[in-house]
Amino acid sequence: xxxxxxxxxxxxxxxxxxxxxxxxxxxxxxxxxxxxxxxxxxxxxxxxxxxxxxxxxxxxxxxxxxxxxxxxxxxxxxxxxxxxxxxxxxxxxxxxxxxxxxxxxxxxxxxxxxxxxxxxxxxxxxxxxxxxxxxxxxxxxxxxxxxxxxxxxxxxxxxxxxxxxxxxxxxxx
Amino acid sequence: xxxxxxxxxxxxxxxxxxxxxxxxxxxxxxxxxxxxxxxxxxxxxxxxxxxxxxxxxxxxxxxxxxxxxxxxxxxxxxxxxxxxxxxxxxxxxxxxxxxxxxxxxxxxxxxxxxxxxxxxxxxxxxxxxxxxxxxxxxxxxxxxxxxxxxxxxxxxxxxxxxxxxxxxxxxxx
DNA sequence: TTCATTGCAAAGCGTTTGCAGTCAC
DNA sequence: GTGACTGCAAACGCTTTGCAATGAA
Numbered sequence: 001x002x003x004x005x006x007x008x009x010x011x012x013x014x015x016x017x018x019x020x021x022x023x024x025x026x027x028x029x030x031x032x033x034x035x036x037x038x039x040x041x042x043x044x045x046x047x048x049x050x051x052x053x054x055x056x057x058x059x060x061x062x063x064x065x066x067x068x069x070x071x072x073x074x075x076x077x078x079x080x081x082x083x084x085x086x087x088x089x090x091x092x093x094x095x096x097x098x099x100x101x102x103x104x105x106x107x108x109x110x111x112x113x114x115x116x117x118x119x120x121x122x123x124x125x126x127x128x129x130x131x132x133x134x135x136x137x138x139x140x141x142x143x144x145x146x147x148x149x150x151x152x153x154x155x156x157x158x159x160x161x162x163x164x165x166x167x168x169x170x171x172x173x
Numbered sequence: 174x175x176x177x178x179x180x181x182x183x184x185x186x187x188x189x190x191x192x193x194x195x196x197x198x199x200x201x202x203x204x205x206x207x208x209x210x211x212x213x214x215x216x217x218x219x220x221x222x223x224x225x226x227x228x229x230x231x232x233x234x235x236x237x238x239x240x241x242x243x244x245x246x247x248x249x250x251x252x253x254x255x256x257x258x259x260x261x262x263x264x265x266x267x268x269x270x271x272x273x274x275x276x277x278x279x280x281x282x283x284x285x286x287x288x289x290x291x292x293x294x295x296x297x298x299x300x301x302x303x304x305x306x307x308x309x310x311x312x313x314x315x316x317x318x319x320x321x322x323x324x325x326x327x328x329x330x331x332x333x334x335x336x337x338x339x340x341x342x343x344x345x346x
Numbered sequence: 347t348t349c350a351t352t353g354c355a356a357a358g359c360g361t362t363t364g365c366a367g368t369c370a371c
Numbered sequence: 372g373t374g375a376c377t378g379c380a381a382a383c384g385c386t387t388t389g390c391a392a393t394g395a396a
Contacts, residue, residue, distance in 0.1 A: 049370050049375060070360075085378040090361065106279035110385075111360060126322055126330075135326060145312050149299055149337055153308060157299075157339035164322055166330035222350060222395055243385080258353045263386065283360070284385065 032062055035101055035118050042099035053084050057092045061102060067113045067134065105161070124162040205235055208274055208291050215272035226257050230265045234275060240286045240307065278334070297335040 039058050043050050060077055061068070068076075070089050077084055093114060096102035103117040107127065124142065126135040146157050212231050216223050233250055234241070241249075243262050250257055266287060269275035276290040280300065297315065299308040319330050 047375095051370070051376065053377070083378085086360090087362080087379080088377060091376080106282075109279075110283050110285075112283075126326060126328065128328065129331070137322065139318050139321065141314055141318050145314050145335075146337060148312065149310065150339070153299060154342050155299065155301065155339040156342050157337045158302070160335065160337045162318075162333065162335045164319060164330045164333045166323070166328040169327050169329050220350095224351065224395070226352070256353085259385090260354080260387080261352060264351080 028063070031118070032059060035062055035116075038099060038118065039096065039101060042095070048095065053088050054092050054095070056082050057084060057089060058096065058101065061096070061114075062116050064116070067105065067115045069111050069113050071111075073114075107163070122159075124164075126164045126166065128168060129165050130167050201236070204291070205232060208235055208289075211272060211291065212269070212274060215268070221268065226261050227265050227268070229255050230257065230262060231269065231274065234269070234287075235289050237289070240278065240288045242284050242286050244284075246287075280336070295332075297337075299337045299339065301341060302338050303340050 035058060036055060039055070040050060042048075043054070056077070057073075060073065060080070060082070064073075064076070070086060070093070074084070074086055074089055093102055093104075097104060101116065101118050102114050105113040105115065105125075107113055107125075121138055123136045123138045126137060127133070128135075142160070142162060146160060149155065150157055208231060209228060212228070213223060215221075216227070229250070230246075233246065233253070233255070237246075237249070243259060243266070247257070247259055247262055266275055266277075270277060274289065274291050275287050278286040278288065278298075280286055280298075294311055296309045296311045299310060300306070301308075315333070315335060319333060322328065323330055
């Protein structure tokens with residue numbers, strides 16, 4: 001289910017730990033089917049209609065790699081000869097966020113970015129401010145910080161977002 | 174210089190550490206003078222003019238507690254009988270961000286939020302999604318994650334943003 | 347004097363809304 | 372058949388831009 005790329009890290013000020021970068025290795029077809037069923041069940045349970053537009057948008061999103069914004073999704077569907085209005089895109093993305101199939105990001109701009117989120121572990125982002133390149137990573141220590149905050153402030157944290165912004169030092173990246 | 178509120182934390186899965194929440198105890202007057210000098214030097218070094226509007230905006234921002242958006246700053250200045258245009262506010266905030274006197278946030282909405290950042294340690298945010306309440310905290314472990322990312326990907330990280338979104342469990346908050 | 351900066355209003359742009367027509371149920 | 376959903380276009384709200392007037396250097 002997961003392709004992992006792991007590396008033992010020995011920071012000077014912290015005990016060694018394994019950093020793992022995750023990627024899904026479910027087949028695209030498997031994933032498409034799975035999320036379709038999840039969405040279908042969600043719509044049913046919440047009394048929403050199962051329109052062809054909604055499933056077409058879901059399929060298009062899960063066909064896409066990486067982040068996207070509404071405009072590019074709109075154009076992509078248009079190019080694939082599937083006509084949907086922007087209004088329906090926003091509406092459907094809203095539903096997809098409600099059932100955790102899509103996640104929203106605001107990378108400091110006014111345009112929202114989205115990414116598919118099922119079958120992909122919660123991860124965070126390192127953004128290169130020179131090139132706009134985005135690296136995804138998953139550091140287990142963030143869960144520890146989260147646990148501490150929950151204990152300390154008596155809250156239940158349902159999600160988080162962590163972004164690092166930086167520049168490449170050489171051409172190592 | 175710093176008022177700190179510290180607490181030893183013993184999470185089950187992590188060695189004990191001290192969590193500290195910081196607050197500045199510089200007098201408002203001291204701080205106003207200090208940031209004015211910083212801004213003044215920045216403008217001079219970069220060939221920008223020292224207009225009264227720019228200093229009035231800086232003063233207004235540093236007079237304000239917590240986060241603000243452009244519209245509320247505009248209204249606040251209007252109420253204080255200082256006329257500035259929104260265009261000048263945006264322009265000046267841009268300059269203030271360039272010299273690290275103001276920091277920008279996007280709390281998942283399309284409206285940018287800002288906060289003064291000099292004299293205040295880098296901190297992160299816990300946002301209550303019920304009430305919109307914002308708690309600031311400073312967990313040292315985030316610096317360790319940052320250091321790891323820098324090592325691992327050969328980048329120099331100049332800033333980060335971390336938000337936790339959650340709900341209160343009781344009325345403990 | 348000169349040209350960066352300002353205020354104002356218009357334009358831009360992503361997103362939301364209103365509404366008549368459509369189609370899932 | 373009914374009303375939730377869709378497409379379209381207009382409205383919205385935050386931000387940026389164009390431009391004539393202003394004033395810092």
